[in-house]
Amino acid sequence: MTPSPGPEMHALVRRLYPLCRSITGDGVRHTLDIVEEYLPLTRHEVPTGTQVLDWTVPQEWNIRDAWVADTDGRRVVDFAESNLHVVSYSVPVSARMPLARLREHLHTLPDQPSLVPYRTSYYAPAWGFCLAQDTLDAMPDGDYDVHIDSTLADGHLTYAEHVVPGRVTDEVLVSCHTCHPSLANDNLAGIAVAVFLARELAQRTPHYTYRFLFAPGTIGSITWLARNTEHIDRVKHGLVLACAGDAGALTYKRSRRGDAEIDRVVRYVLDSSGRPHTIVGFSPYGYDERQFCSPGFNLGVGSLTRTPYAGYPEYHTSADNPDFVLPEAMADTLAACREAFAVLDRNRRYVNTSPYGEPQLGKRGLYDSLGGRSDAKQAQLAMLWVLNLSDGDHSLLDIAERSGLPFGTLADAGTALLAAGLLKE
């Protein structure tokens, strides 16, 4: 038995966790360096100022150090302890100011006083620190030195692709965001599942070409879309992976289309797997499905998570750390992807070449020759269903749903009937 990939994926999460990612900068590049130990990547560096759809690639942000210290030099908030402590894209600052003025730049979670929140300010020049409410409460009035050693300068936005070539050029897009700093479930678990999924798919030549996209959220997918608009119609299906490792049940969020093939495939796989799960309708809030499903593109891209976006108290806080992510949960997310793509990859729409009456299966060796038995064999039943509904309008998944027979049995029947010349593609 193959050992579970859960622990290996969890190890990857732990390695990636300390890096200070943002929508640009070296944290993203180092993340991709580590991913590349598992998977060859094609990297893209897009210059600051490039117009991408309605947006502009921003300046590149890098940070070396950041702290708030009391006048005795004791660091009460320190980027070196956790990169969540600094508001992402903070401009450099070096100043002394009283707590009263500093407070305008401090972010806490009063309802979760021991946790550090995650905050960003990508498109408005600002600086700030995030800290536990408890820490703030313990800070005496008086002056503080604040220091952010960051740079915001023309540079590049970095993203990467990995392609598993298939027998056809039609593509399945698997996307995950790489912009979050030390947040494990959102989205290091998603990155880890994508990496291991890509490795599994490459073990055989799939039907579709599978394209994996590692890019910062929003601006990254927008940049990718802007640079791939001309060929976007080769993306037939897609899945955005996020929050892939918490203990919750799987949640599938439909594409904007609502009944895209990926929507039906994932629902079928989750329903027939017996897993507890939730299917939710599309909403224009969440991860990069927002961009892929914008009305101009309207791709058949859904989103698979465990507990969805903003649905758990640890979301966007320091509690979303590697301990919050379970190896077996990541393994289960990976398995669900594997099962869904197994169906997607085999889902065909055949045409019965002998549609008038049933073809005589017996003379082709496809039928038990001794009739009259009251127990119909499932494989024969599958052939009859595939023949009956293969009129060009029904896919194997349609037939699976209508017949109640397992997809795999029907796909095998399709393969046998195709070989016998009774179906054509």
Next chain:
Amino acid sequence: MTPSPGPEMHALVRRLYPLCRSITGDGVRHTLDIVEEYLPLTRHEVPTGTQVLDWTVPQEWNIRDAWVADTDGRRVVDFAESNLHVVSYSVPVSARMPLARLREHLHTLPDQPSLVPYRTSYYAPAWGFCLAQDTLDAMPDGDYDVHIDSTLADGHLTYAEHVVPGRVTDEVLVSCHTCHPSLANDNLAGIAVAVFLARELAQRTPHYTYRFLFAPGTIGSITWLARNTEHIDRVKHGLVLACAGDAGALTYKRSRRGDAEIDRVVRYVLDSSGRPHTIVGFSPYGYDERQFCSPGFNLGVGSLTRTPYAGYPEYHTSADNPDFVLPEAMADTLAACREAFAVLDRNRRYVNTSPYGEPQLGKRGLYDSLGGRSDAKQAQLAMLWVLNLSDGDHSLLDIAERSGLPFGTLADAGTALLAAGLLKE
């Protein structure tokens, strides 16, 4: 706080109650005189004999007096007490006859022995009296003098219109029947709600032009349709108001189309208002929706009542008097109309001018610049929903139903995005 219009509407019902309306005649004209104290009207007088669709405008009926008296001259049934006592459109008669023969002309409600029924004979020359079964039971055998001082002669059919001009010439038709004599819920309450609705709508310029029709049932709407056939396609939506004041919950009867915009709007408003209510399918029985929804016209006209047509024991009896109608019920019917037309009037189908990816709301001042906060603001969410679904196929009402966000919030988002150039109409 605006005082409830209920008492004022109820006062109007009381004023209109004693008039002897029918499908033609001075009772209708006097009714319109009183309505005109509230609302300017355009009156129409259509001559007897005019062909209107499959019908002919009948002779005009007027009545001055009618009674049944015993041979001592005691009036046992008297039109002066209630105009329900005479069968509407009774031809004149002056005769003495034994009770046995008179009975053929007497109508009672044996199951409601104290109530006087309402009967008409518009299209077959006849005469008759309506009385309580108790009264009839108390009438001794013997001769009676019967007297009906009516005229049935060439004249006119009278109806009136009031138009609230909108920003577009597309129309919303609000219709109520004006032919019933002393019956309060059916339909003086409907007339009162229509009058007050028209006054409210005129306080601002609505999007649609709202046309209010005060016309006798069946022949009146048929006459109106016949005279407006050429321009009928300007009627985009409509509502027939009747039984608008009883204590029952609101009932909306769908148009024949079943999913016309008015059907969806009223359902949405009633559902989201939390009011107890009932939605019923179209049936070709009831009020003038029968004519507006005849298959040749097939207008998007529904009907709003409280307890529907023939659904209460007081229906078409002397018990449907002003005490049966509640000021607060009329106010509630008015409010439901107001709410429905507020949605209808703002329901747009926009097109996203920047449909590839999300437009950058932040640079247009439409988005909170400090990202990463886990609580999505409803207004921002509304903008994302409107942008995502504004592809020309989805109306704001579609978006409200799909998103679960309040219609008003979405309509406000639409207005803001339109102003920012991100939507076009």
Next chain:
Amino acid sequence: MTPSPGPEMHALVRRLYPLCRSITGDGVRHTLDIVEEYLPLTRHEVPTGTQVLDWTVPQEWNIRDAWVADTDGRRVVDFAESNLHVVSYSVPVSARMPLARLREHLHTLPDQPSLVPYRTSYYAPAWGFCLAQDTLDAMPDGDYDVHIDSTLADGHLTYAEHVVPGRVTDEVLVSCHTCHPSLANDNLAGIAVAVFLARELAQRTPHYTYRFLFAPGTIGSITWLARNTEHIDRVKHGLVLACAGDAGALTYKRSRRGDAEIDRVVRYVLDSSGRPHTIVGFSPYGYDERQFCSPGFNLGVGSLTRTPYAGYPEYHTSADNPDFVLPEAMADTLAACREAFAVLDRNRRYVNTSPYGEPQLGKRGLYDSLGGRSDAKQAQLAMLWVLNLSDGDHSLLDIAERSGLPFGTLADAGTALLAAGLLKE
């Protein structure tokens, strides 16, 4: 009151029961001889070797005797006792062999040890015997003489038709299979119901032409389809009758189309009759609906049974004997067919010739002239419904389902309105 046809149908089942039917041969011919005592038939004899769609008409099989005897000559399995004892289409054999070798040719039902199964081997040359497991268990080891006096030779496949001419040439196909030997419910009861249904229909001229097909299963319907392909589009509706006499409730299996008119008619009749019943979706397994509903033909043919195909323990065993079939059950199946065809035959799609507003029914004598009565008469309501929905899109059945009025009342209204010139066909 007409006496129930149940006992007469049951008598027919009893007469047909002993004959050794198969997909070809004299057993089928003798069956048709008996049917012809009730109903004139057009017989068809199709030569062995004829290509029929993807199939070939097989050799004709006839059998005179078959037995297994011990070496003392005692017949332990004897065709003379029941024709189920021999595997249908067994090739001739005459041999002595030990029980161990004989066992390969013996078929039993270990879970129903007292019953004899029904087995066939139409398309692979083989021979065999069917017997009770109890019988087999009692057979001592040792040698046995086996003897099958059968012939498998070029000949014909036999089927028959009976046509009830209608007012139009569009056809309703009623099909039942005639190939099963001594099995009563499957399908002698179906044959009996078809025979009596045809006789009833001939008592008046129906709207449709009804074609009854008595043919062996699968190869018979395939042969008929092959010989009628050119005119197949005259078959507008159809019903396959099988398992028509057991004590179970009626089951209707939809056509492949799922919403063919026959599907809607039978559902309407079963629903409104108050009978317990089941409606199941199409599946490509069962009786000859498999062929009629193959994707190339895709006819509107459903299947009516009581307990469906393979759904009862007596299915395809010696327990499916005439005692398993109930006269009253067959009478009920017949009644359901009669009711369904009564609706199907009257189901029209009219066009209102006066679609603008309601036509004035009163001036045509179609309406109670004294209006204002609160009890709507059903017949008048039916006229209003038929007028309102007769736009060419709605059939009377559509109107029945939407209005809740009985189909017959609506059909009568349609007839009256047609006579008055208010509808056209």
